[in-house]
Amino acid sequence: MDTILYYADNYVFDKLYAKIWPSCTKVVADTVISAWPRDDIWRINLSIYMITCFFGWTLYLTAATLSYFFVFDHDYMKHPKFLKGQVRMEIQCALGAIPWMTLFTLPLFVGEIKGKSMLYDGVPQTTYDWLYLILSVPSFLFFTDCGIYWFHRWMHHPKVYKYLHKLHHKWVIPTPYASHAFNPVDGFLQSLPYHLYAYMIPIHKYLYMGMFVFVNFWTVMIHDGAFISHSTVISTSAHHFVHHLYFNYNYGQYFTFWDKLGSSHRQPTEEQYDKSLRDDVKVMARQAHDAEEIENETLGIKPKSN
Incomplete structure (x- = not known):
């Protein structure tokens, strides 16, 4: 930064x-x-705030728009849980949330500017330096995936869910524009592991910057509705679609490891991989019914008696 x-x-x-x-x-x-x-601290804060908002909006709109028009399966918009005017609402929510998420994150960014983090620079000189640089990538992904998993899972607790995370699950059938459409506190907490890493473990500042861009692209990609990969190790867009639909599964960001460890893993089925099933009206109706029941259970709403 x-x-x-x-x-x-x-x-x-x-x-x-x-x-x-x-x-x-x-x-x-x-x-x-x-x-x-x-070097005035208030000028630094204002400058970093404007830079982060600008790049946040630009990166979000660019990645989400490309994904929406070239990757996202628009047939999903026929799903009964897809809201009228949803794309517009997702964009409005995200654009409104980014300035607040930036504000919450600002002290961490300024701390990096002031040399309080463990970011370092310079060209690696030894084999060890290069090896450490390379291993920083899986280390960053593993550390942040763990943090996101537990923050995310905590926000699904019935006493927390309706205050923080419910807004993001308004998009039961998300488009790429839903990727950053959060309650700002929710978005900040799920981004916090990225920043904590830089304060706890040494990482090259340019690699860190690259990983930060990658994270934002990945966040869009897992909302793209294109279920190409059948991986059981990577948390794909199909896994994340299952999370939006069935709520209490697949909290991880990159891998299925923590979900498997925490007994919250749910592997996507042919309902996600087979387009004929994805577009089946009866399958969509059942998914909508199940999604409502599960969310009501999370919110503690008892089913209506006949």
């Missing part, structure tokens, strides 16, 4: 802040300098 901030200051913020708050005494090469120095 410090590298991004450096270039943003050079090309955007120095000029912007000079216009908003010019210095009356400092002029360099006929250019007015801002009275707000680069």
